Amino acid sequence: MVGIEYILSLYNMQYITLADRLGIKKQNINMWIKGKQKIPKKYLPILEEMFGVKQEYFVKELNEIEKLELQKEKLKKDLNPVIECYEKQFLMDEVNGLVDVPIYDKEEINKMERTIEKAKVISKFKDAMDIVEDNPYIDTYKLMAELMEKAQHEPLVHKTLQSLAHYFNILPDNVSTGLDQDDFEEEILEVFENNNY
Known part of the structure; x- marks a missing residue:
């Protein structure tokens, strides 16, 4: 449209x-x-x-993301929200990864922000699958979809994905959820090295 x-x-x-x-x-x-x-x-x-x-x-x-962005801007005009605070989040589109994301006093705006981020992630996932015509790793994508569906709130899944993102330099080193995550990554990366990966 x-x-x-x-x-x-x-x-x-x-x-x-x-x-x-x-x-x-x-x-x-x-x-x-x-x-x-x-x-x-x-x-x-x-x-x-x-x-x-x-x-x-x-x-x-x-595109759908631009439509959502326009909806968010209209909602902001209608509600006149106030920024209560900022939260550091990792956004893939940003150069250094970490950005200060505003948290508004109106839940409608915060919900719209989450909807936009979700749409961006879905778009990236689709783009990643469409890189090659006959994707040789389709089973990996199926497994990822199953994990997201059945264990999305499981801390082990999140920790492992964050570790892999650091291993492949997708996440910058300064993005960490704390010492517990750092210890986990050290252990999993040691497993990779011991298995010649």
Whole structure:
């Protein structure tokens, strides 16, 4: 779905209302949505100001994560949440991995943040599976899916995955959940070395 169409539906705005505000005909909006005509550059700053959404979102095909991000921004405008504190989290898209993630006083915003992170993880998982046509490690992915389904809250699974992430330099060394995790990693990495892995 093209951005302008999604944004209008998100804000419950009719095409005619937008056309009136921009001083143009409703048909122009229809042409933009159907992709028969590009949104003229002179209207992009006006749309950005009107909705509080970056210009590029109006003209592109939106993926599911971008739609969720737009929903979050609208929710923030509607609820005016206050940041209560920041929590350090590891985010894969970041350069150093660790970022300060805001925790809001409105649970709706925090829930939306978790939904967005979940969507990003699912997207990364799918991308990892699609790297090669006939993935030779499909059994590994099946096993990972079973573990996530049946033992996702098991500390041993989390510790092992974090250890593997450190072993393969996916997680930076400064990301740790404490001495207990560090001791566990030392032991499991010793097992790897003893077995010539």
